[in-house]
Amino acid sequence: MKNIRNFCIIAHIDHGKSTLADRILELTGVTHTNDVAQILDNMELERERGITIKAKAVRIPYTAKNGDKYFLNLIDTPGHVDFNYEVSRSLKACEGAILLVDATQGVEAQTIANAYLAIDAGLEIIPAINKIDLPNAMVDECKVEIEEMLGLSSDDVLLVSGKTGFGVPELLEAVVSRIPPPKGEPENPLSCLIFDSYYDSYRGVIPHIRVFDGKIVPHMKIMMKSTGKIFEVDEVGYFLPELAVSEAISTGEVGYVSAVIRDVHDASVGDTIISPEHPETPAIPGFRRAQSMVFCGIYPINTGDYPKLTAALEKFQLNDSSLIYEKETSAALGYGYRLGFLGMLHMDITIERLKREYGQDLIATMPSVIYKVITHTGETLMIDNPSKFPNLGIIHHIEEPIIKVKIIVPKDYIGPVMELSESKRGTLINMEHPDVRRALLTYDFPLAEIISGYYDKLKSVSRGYASMDYEFVGYKPGDLVKVDILVKGNQVDALSFIATRERAITRSRALIHQLRKLIPRHNFEIPLQAVIGGKVIAREDIVATRKDVLAKCYGGDITRKRKLLEKQKEGKKKMKMVGAVEVPQEAFLVLLKLEDE
Amino acid sequence: MTGLYIHVPFCIKKCGYCDFYSLPDKTGLISEYVEAIKQEACRYHRLECDTLYIGGGTPSLLGTKYLPSLLSGLYQTFDLRKETEATIEVNPDSASFDFFKTAKMKGISRISIGVQSLINAELKAAGRIHDAKQAANAVMEARRAGFESISADLIIGLPGQDWRSLRFSLDSLTGLNIQHLSLYCLSIEQDTPFATNRPQGLPSDNVQAELYEQSVDFLEHHGFIHYEISNFAQPGFECQHNLNYWRGGEYVGLGPAAASHLKCKRYKNKADLEAYLKNPLGQITEEETLAPAEKSAEEAMLRLRLLEEGLDIDEISKRFGETNTEALTRRLVRLAAGGLLLRKGSKYRLPAEKVLVSNPILAAVLRD
Numbered sequence: 001m002k003n004i005r006n007f008c009i010i011a012h013i014d015h016g017k018s019t020l021a022d023r024i025l026e027l028t029g030v031t032h033t034n035d036v037a038q039i040l041d042n043m044e045l046e047r048e049r050g051i052t053i054k055a056k057a058v059r060i061p062y063t064a065k066n067g068d069k070y071f072l073n074l075i076d077t078p079g080h081v082d083f084n085y086e087v088s089r090s091l092k093a094c095e096g097a098i099l100l101v102d103a104t105q106g107v108e109a110q111t112i113a114n115a116y117l118a119i120d121a122g123l124e125i126i127p128a129i130n131k132i133d134l135p136n137a138m139v140d141e142c143k144v145e146i147e148e149m150l151g152l153s154s155d156d157v158l159l160v161s162g163k164t165g166f167g168v169p170e171l172l173e174a175v176v177s178r179i180p181p182p183k184g185e186p187e188n189p190l191s192c193l194i195f196d197s198y199y200d201s202y203r204g205v206i207p208h209i210r211v212f213d214g215k216i217v218p219h220m221k222i223m224m225k226s227t228g229k230i231f232e233v234d235e236v237g238y239f240l241p242e243l244a245v246s247e248a249i250s251t252g253e254v255g256y257v258s259a260v261i262r263d264v265h266d267a268s269v270g271d272t273i274i275s276p277e278h279p280e281t282p283a284i285p286g287f288r289r290a291q292s293m294v295f296c297g298i299y300p301i302n303t304g305d306y307p308k309l310t311a312a313l314e315k316f317q318l319n320d321s322s323l324i325y326e327k328e329t330s331a332a333l334g335y336g337y338r339l340g341f342l343g344m345l346h347m348d349i350t351i352e353r354l355k356r357e358y359g360q361d362l363i364a365t366m367p368s369v370i371y372k373v374i375t376h377t378g379e380t381l382m383i384d385n386p387s388k389f390p391n392l393g394i395i396h397h398i399e400e401p402i403i404k405v406k407i408i409v410p411k412d413y414i415g416p417v418m419e420l421s422e423s424k425r426g427t428l429i430n431m432e433h434p435d436v437r438r439a440l441l442t443y444d445f446p447l448a449e450i451i452s453g454y455y456d457k458l459k460s461v462s463r464g465y466a467s468m469d470y471e472f473v474g475y476k477p478g479d480l481v482k483v484d485i486l487v488k489g490n491q492v493d494a495l496s497f498i499a500t501r502e503r504a505i506t507r508s509r510a511l512i513h514q515l516r517k518l519i520p521r522h523n524f525e526i527p528l529q530a531v532i533g534g535k536v537i538a539r540e541d542i543v544a545t546r547k548d549v550l551a552k553c554y555g556g557d558i559t560r561k562r563k564l565l566e567k568q569k570e571g572k573k574k575m576k577m578v579g580a581v582e583v584p585q586e587a588f589l590v591l592l593k594l595e596d597e
Numbered sequence: 598m599t600g601l602y603i604h605v606p607f608c609i610k611k612c613g614y615c616d617f618y619s620l621p622d623k624t625g626l627i628s629e630y631v632e633a634i635k636q637e638a639c640r641y642h643r644l645e646c647d648t649l650y651i652g653g654g655t656p657s658l659l660g661t662k663y664l665p666s667l668l669s670g671l672y673q674t675f676d677l678r679k680e681t682e683a684t685i686e687v688n689p690d691s692a693s694f695d696f697f698k699t700a701k702m703k704g705i706s707r708i709s710i711g712v713q714s715l716i717n718a719e720l721k722a723a724g725r726i727h728d729a730k731q732a733a734n735a736v737m738e739a740r741r742a743g744f745e746s747i748s749a750d751l752i753i754g755l756p757g758q759d760w761r762s763l764r765f766s767l768d769s770l771t772g773l774n775i776q777h778l779s780l781y782c783l784s785i786e787q788d789t790p791f792a793t794n795r796p797q798g799l800p801s802d803n804v805q806a807e808l809y810e811q812s813v814d815f816l817e818h819h820g821f822i823h824y825e826i827s828n829f830a831q832p833g834f835e836c837q838h839n840l841n842y843w844r845g846g847e848y849v850g851l852g853p854a855a856a857s858h859l860k861c862k863r864y865k866n867k868a869d870l871e872a873y874l875k876n877p878l879g880q881i882t883e884e885e886t887l888a889p890a891e892k893s894a895e896e897a898m899l900r901l902r903l904l905e906e907g908l909d910i911d912e913i914s915k916r917f918g919e920t921n922t923e924a925l926t927r928r929l930v931r932l933a934a935g936g937l938l939l940r941k942g943s944k945y946r947l948p949a950e951k952v953l954v955s956n957p958i959l960a961a962v963l964r965d
Binding site (some may be wrong): 546 | 600602782802803805806807809826842848850855856857858863865883885895898899952953954955956957959960961963964
């Protein structure tokens with residue numbers, strides 16, 4: 001055990017984590033060529049080879065300079081802010097972390113977030129400044145930032161280049177010398193942490209585990225601490241990075257276990273695997289079920305494609321247990337699903353990948369957060385879909401989720417970032433200047449304000465220089481109202497939205513105006529109304545077409561006439577009926593577009 | 598019944614709204630063209646035809662020289678012994694008394710004059726090369742030459758038009774004692790001069806709709822029957838050739854861009870005069886044979902344009918077979934239940950107030 005080191009690399013996006021990992025694998029002989037690109041972090045590769053090589057950990061044999069032989073387990077951490085919990089579980093499986101900072105970028109919001117997570121988890125941190133081969137590297141500035149923003153000593157900082165391999169041998173030596181070996185008792189009852197998993201269509205869920213006590217061997221019975229469900233192990237092994245069967249995984253080691261687990265929910269990330277003979281074995285602290293923060297509906301464009309969408313979703317969830325979904329029916333859009341995500345980036349990525357898996361476009365409705373509706377009788381209703389809001393009469397008040405956002409921004413862009421944040425109902429909590437060139441802004445935001453488009457806008461107002469990270473802080477009452485949209489008196493559920501009372505009117509007007517442009521004229525008048533409760537707050541009318549007739553005879557060219565009519569009919573098929581009104585698909589996405597304006 | 602249509606693809610100048618196949622400045626090719634028509638006609642040797650319609654373009658450009666030659670060629674090839682109606686379209690600028698006299702002598706029985714408007718400003722805006730006086734004269738000359746069945750075309754929606762000006766045109770034409778009127782709403786089609794250079798002062802769709810409705814009232818008040826969406830006639834003067842189109846009948850079209858419908862097959866000639874002159878028999882394109890279910894729906898769609906006559910689904914079912922018209926029947930019943938069609942037993946027709954918004958209804962008749 002004293003020759004095992006479990007560690008991970010934490011970094012802001014694009015600070016070179018994958019390149020460094022590649023270099024480590026190459027240097028230690030795990031991979032031999034430069035062509036093997038970024039083993040730990042390559043979706044394309046994962047897709048092409050099927051998901052079985054989805055290595056979230058690699059066992060690296062390493063001989064130190066003094067001749068001692070080690071096994072280094074490099075554990076991957078998910079790359080973006082919505083996966084804080086998953087990151088925390090991966091960190092839990094380690095004793096140390098390399099904290100990587102891009103020499104040309106400096107410490108970013110995610111660097112801080114991840115460093116704090118690692119410090120909280122009690123990990124030994126090896127700060128390393130990467131990309132020092134670049135001419136615009138700012139090594140000294142980075143050292144100052146590491147000291148001031150992260151509270152780590154600049155004397156401990158290593159200088160590396162993932163690209164050239166410079167400093168990587170020293171880094172590996174530091175992993176061995178600075179990170180402590182795992183602790184634990186091989187003789188104690190089994191206790192291991194699930195820090196990731198993937199789904200194999202033949203073998204079911206394959207949890208990735210770190211053994212803390214005892215050992216896990218084939219044919220033994222194991223129990224999931226959170227559910228009490230018992231499975232029989234049929235295989236254990238290591239990641240080299242391909243799966244390599246072994247006789248056992250012992251205390252301090254990292255590997256996989258195959259135990260015919262069919263349901264992804266039976267092997268949740270963060271759960272503890274114990275021995276059913278010792279059900280009293282305590283859970284490893286920190287486990288929680290994936291908590292969805294952001295929701296949206298997805299619908300096939302053609303109702304007939306619903307089964308296809310269902311299949312895609314089922315398949316998709318096998319590899320992402322943090323995605324939750326349930327059936328949803330919309331009067332306007334037909335049958336679909338309501339999806340719950342960990343956060344906005346999780347949502348964006350998932351919908352994008354889902355479209356690929358599903359093989360065609362789909363309608364994703366305006367994302368929503370979970371609102372707490374407190375009724376006059378004191379009841380609390382959790383509402384994840386504006387169209388499901390209860391009647392105004394029973395609502396005492398509404399609370400919305402608040403997040404704390406940390407933004408690091410070069411000082412030239414502080415103004416635009418603050419302007420943007422204020423427009424999104426942000427409350428500035430703190431502004432620090434960790435170094436001369438940048439500011440660290442801390443904001444409280446209603447989550448609802450930033451789930452669509454804030455991140456992109458932050459990037460654009462700061463020319464890509466600002467970075468952000470966020471955490472959920474709780475619920476706060478807000479002066480919120482639900483606005484319903486009526487098309488010729490029929491409510492369009494997919495267009496209902498929640499807004500502050502103050503902004504409800506301007507938003508409604510903009511929305512109604514867009515709708516008027518999108519809904520074609522019919523041979524009757526179509527009033528478009530936005531209402532709060534029963535009260536109309538915005539209205540426009542689509543006037544009736546008086547004329548839609550082929551008045552010309554076209555000689556005997558009947559085919560042309562027929563084709564014109566058929567084309568018209570085809571156009572209608574792509575419409576959804578709201579009462580007697582034909583509404584084009586893009587009208588249901590108008591809410592999303594308003595956000596962009 | 599079988600119709601015979603001749604497309605004459607010549608004109609002096611392209612009108613702003615025109616999207617028919619017609620070439621300005623090619624009148625030098627007319628004699629070649631007439632010979633080519635005669636060649637193409639040979640394909641239909643001895644085919645019995647009930648109506649003849651010479652349209653364009655500007656057929657009156659055939660003049661007294663080529664019209665007789667064309668007609669004698671047709672009479673030699675086709676069997677026109679039972680012919681009941683022979684129409685030629687005439688443009689007021691090439692409508693001389695002599696021409697009418699010749700036409701009359703050679704067997705033409707009906708004249709269709711492209712009046713379009715009797716307001717000079719409107720004619721100019723439409724790109725017409727004649728004035729109101731010439732148009733009115735054309736009607737009178739045709740009558741003087743002995744024609745008793747005269748039709749005029751009018752356009753609704755010309756730049757600057759309003760009910761006063763349209764009423765003037767209608768008033769004048771009824772005063773000139775025409776028997777038939779085709780009333781077309783201006784639509785700006787792709788690749789027309791109006792599409793590239795949109796004229797100022799076009800009446801809106803709403804105004805067009807009002808003008809149409811007012812015209813219908815006016816014409817009905819003056820004894821015209823609104824027998825088809827765009828066509829009005831004094832009793833007994835409905836255009837037999839066009840009625841045949843709307844009843845799903847058969848017809849043969851000769852000349853570039855002419856469409857035919859024969860033995861359940863629809864096809865047309867390529868819109869290419871040069872190619873046509875070289876090889877009049879090798880121009881067929883866009884052949885289409887519809888399955889009985891589609892064919893019957895197409896016929897229903899056409900017949901509903903006949904506002905008085907409408908369609909009789911029992912009669913259609915008898916010809917196409919019950920199984921082929923099942924879906925069509927279902928659609929008709931549903932549309933009638935929704936008030937979009939009028940139903941009397943097995944007969945259906947378009948309600949007068951739906952005529953202007955008939956496209957979606959006809960589209961719904963065509964298919965689910």
